[in-house]
Amino acid sequence: MEAFYAGTLGVMVASGVYLLLRARVFPVVMGLTLISYAVNLFIFSMGRLGTDTVAVVGSSETMGDPLPQALVLTAIVIGFAMTAFTLVLALRSMGEVGTDHVDGQEPRA
Structure with missing residues (x-):
């Protein structure tokens, strides 16, 4: 499963x-x-999450590590905000330059 x-x-x-x-x-x-999704999944997998562990402290002998879950949740929120900001910058650039090419110029054929 780890190889997959x-x-x-x-x-x-x-x-x-x-x-x-x-x-x-x-x-x-x-x-x-x-x-960013791949990095989030990588961080989440580093928590060694198992099916027999619980997230609530005191409910079982073994519990899941909450740190990777908190890191991924924070990364999702920051990633969403940065994606929205990047899209707004791209739309403004496209409006001012007139093209969506990253250099601002259409390539010559």
Whole structure:
């Protein structure tokens, strides 16, 4: 199961890097979002979460580690805010420059 999880994270990061290397604004934003999701899943997996552990302290002998859960929750909120901010910047840039190319110029054919 760990190999499948690691492979899935690798595919997500590789897809995010591919999208980052595109020359348009929207794929770059999607690539950043995909990489942030992969990092969140990586941090979440480092908590060694199990099916037999509970999150409530005192309910069982073993309990889940709350730190990765808190880190991922914070990262989700910050990632959402940064994605919204990046999209607003992209829309403003597209309105002022007239193109969604990251350099502000259309490539010559």
